[in-house]
Amino acid sequence: MPAKSISTQADGKTFEQLRQECLQKKKLFEDPDFPACDSSLYYSQSVPINFEWKRPGCVGPDSSHVCLCHPGDCWLLAAIASLTLHKETLARVVPNDQGFDRSYAGIFHFQFWQHNRWLDVVVDDRLPAVRNRLVLLHSASNNEFWSALLEKAYAKLNGSYESLKGGSTLEAMEDFTGGVGETYETKSAPTDLFNIMKKAYDRGSMMGCSIDITSSAESEAQTASGLVKGHAYSITGLEEVNYRGKKVKLIRIRNPWGQVEWNGAWSDESREWNVIDSSEKKRIFQNSMDDGEFWMEFEDFKANYDKIEICNLTPDSLTDDTKRKWEVNMFEGNWIRGSTAGGCRNFIDTFWTNPQFKLTLLHADDNNDKCSVVIALMQKNRRALRKEGLDLQTIGFALYEAPADEDHLGKDFFRYNGSKARSKTYINVREISERFTLPPGNYLLVPTTFQPHDEADFIIRIFSEKAAGTMEMGNTVDADLPDPPMPSLPEEETDEEKGLRRMFEKIAGSDQAISAKELQQVLNGVLSRRREIKFDGVSLNTCHSIINLMDVDNSGQLEFQEFKVFWEKMKKWIMLFISYDTDRSGKMSSYELRIALKAAGMHLNTKLLQLLGLRFADENYDIDFDDYLTCIVRLENMFRVFQALDKSKTGQVNMNILQV
Known part of the structure; x- marks a missing residue:
């Protein structure tokens, strides 16, 4: 059952609501979200030609056209051509509840998948034209407009x-x-390429192939064997036949643009078909072939074609008669500078801070002792972000054998353990995907940008033949905080405690308690003598947070026993700060915050760590001692309040307005 699509209109109205409004008002739809103006065409330059925006009924009958496509724009046309071969998929992208009949109101809609959601994109049918003729994508026949409208919806989406x-x-x-x-x-494909493609075909995957060109002069050049360079062909079938006592692998290919066909072995009129058994020939030709569609031997295919593209479909994209279906797992995440944008393995000090995901492959493939898995890492929204000067990040990923632990793994693990598999390269593309064949077991997946501090949102999709277990590592939020010690009598105090009491009494005065202002004086006096700590003084807000944490009797001040407990914590926090100040700068890298908090007994998930990094780190991704102290005190305070309210230890509490 296909997933329901989400309307993308700014006013929240659906296609049907907008169409009914137009029909009632007897007006043609004009899209306010994607107006018929120059800004919808170009964002980085002025429009190089005077465009008119024409509705289909106003376009001239001449089938010739002006082509303003950039050389790199034909990727969309090739995908649309492949889409036409899959009727059910085409009906999802181009819903059949629209047209130029009595319900025509100048409005159309198309559905696209974006980051695990189906979006319904509405457009009006005003199309860019020059001299009364359409530009950009459209059918060679000017009375067909769906491809031009589809392109407009895709442009609006991006x-x-x-x-x-x-x-x-x-x-x-x-x-x-x-x-x-x-x-x-x-030319460098795996030895089982035919089996990979056959399984993909059986799962309803869309497949294409092409012949590389070395110069623009070769584009559209026809080879002696009837193939066209630079064309995007569609792959429409794979079979094995018995031919003179041996199995021969065949592949069926279609040229969506013309009737030029392969004229070599296994072409339409070749003698090879006369040798095979008639029943086998009938089986292979049970589905009639279109013009431009032909068979060829798989070895000839590999020798003549250079690139194969396979789009493996998710279960909700498949039809009921699809032979087999992939198992799919998906995660969303982001790289945030200062917390989770750790860069690749070259940057060992921050690599471990990247998001981590555990993959458990439980069952081997049929007729195999290993597991096939396709891992795809996709950047989100980068094409639309070009307007803001942001382009694709350089991305990749690595797989490691994972220990049984469910915690986020630290620097030492990656220092002493090599990856078991990885993306072939780091590259600035929207999605990088790789197929692996791995033994059953537990694996750790680490997606990264190449450079640290590079930000982007991403999704990871994991396709496997058999069901697999997945989880995000380090997703636990809890704290192991010891109970405060029992107060000791003055005569039982150690020399250190006696010295602490003298300092306290000197500052506290007659009320034998210290305020936030007095605590600030104590801390600044002590910490200013610590050369290994760089700070501009402890703020008064930090001192208020400390009193909120330690003030057991709610007096708004610290008495000696409360101050003594705090001082023991303070010594531990100082040592932690110094130990994670790895470059001895007097500051701590915000990337070290996860392990520093863990050492203090607090476990935070990735989302919380990202928020703390944004809140407390400076422009160099460093945290000074005052911000570190504020962070750790407030966190412990929140954990203790939560634990006090969570009497049944369920991990959830209900609070009224007074408690909030």
Whole structure:
């Protein structure tokens, strides 16, 4: 059952609501979210030509057209051509509840997958034209407009037509299906490439192939064997046949743009078909082939074609008659500078701070003792963010054998353990995906940018043949805080405690308690003598937080026993701060905050650590002692309040307005 789509209109109205409004008012729809103006076309330059925005009924009948596509824009056209081969998928992207009949109101809608959600994108049908002819994508026949309207909706989704410049066919295939892409070079493909493609075909995957060109002059050049360079072909079938006593692997290919076909072995009229058994021939040709569609031997295919693109479909994208389905797991996350943007393994001091995910492969594939898994790491919204000067980050990932522990693994683990698998390279693409064959077991997946401090949102999708277990590491929020010690009698105090009492009495005065202001004087006096700590003084707010934590009798001040307990904590916190100030700068890197808090007995998940990094780190991702002290005191205070309210130890509490 396909997932329900979400309306993207700023006013929240659905396609049907907007269409009914237009029909009642007898007006054609004009989209306020994507107006018919230059800013919808270009964001980085002035429009190079005078455009008119024309509705389909106003476009001239001449089928010739002006092509203003950039050379890198044909990826979308290739994906649309492949989409037409999958009727159910096409009906999802281009819903059939619209047209130019009596319900026509100048409004259309299309559905795209974006980061694990299906979005319904509404557009009006005003299309860019020059001299009364459409530009950009459209059918060779000017009475078909769905491809031009689909392109407009896709441009709206990404912010502008210019945002569509440069991409891959797989990117659009994924947005049309919610699938995950793989790319193979035929000259360096794995030995079981045919089996990989056959399994993908059986699962309903969309597949394409192409022949590389070395210069623009080769584009559209036809080879002697009837193949066209630079074309994006669709793969429509894979079979094995008995031929003269041996099994021969065949692949069926379609050229969506024309009738030029392969003329070598296993082509339409070749003699090879006369040798195989008639029943086998009938089985292979049970589905009639379109013009431009042909069979060829798989070895000839690898010799003539250079690239294969596979879009593996998720279960909700498949039809009921699909033979087999992938198991899919998905995570969302982000790299935030100062907390989780640790960079690649080259940066060992911060690499461990990246988000970590555990993958448990439980069952081997059928007829195999290992597990097939496709891991895809995708950056979110980067094409739309081009308007803000943000482009794709350079990304990759690594897989490690994981220990049984569910905690976020630290620096030493990665220092002494090598990866078991990784992405082939770090590259600035929207999605990087790799297929692995791994023994059953527990694995740790670490997605990263190449450089530390580079920010982006991401999703990870894990496709496996059999069900797999997944979890985010370090997702626990709890605290192991010791109970305060029992007060000791003056005659039982150690020499250190006696010295502490003398200092306390000197400052406290006759009331034998110290206020936040007096506590500030004590701390600044003591800490100013610690050369290994760099700070501008403890703030009064920090001192108020300390009193809130330690003030058992709610007097608003600290008595000696409360002060003594605090001082023991303070000594521990100082030692922790110094130990995690690895470069002896007098400050602590915000990337070290997770392990510093863990050593203090507090475990936070990634989201909370990201928020703390944003709150307390400076522009160099450092935390000074005052901010460190404020952070740790407030956290312990919150944990103690929560634990006091959570009497049944369920991990949840209900609070009234007075308690809040």
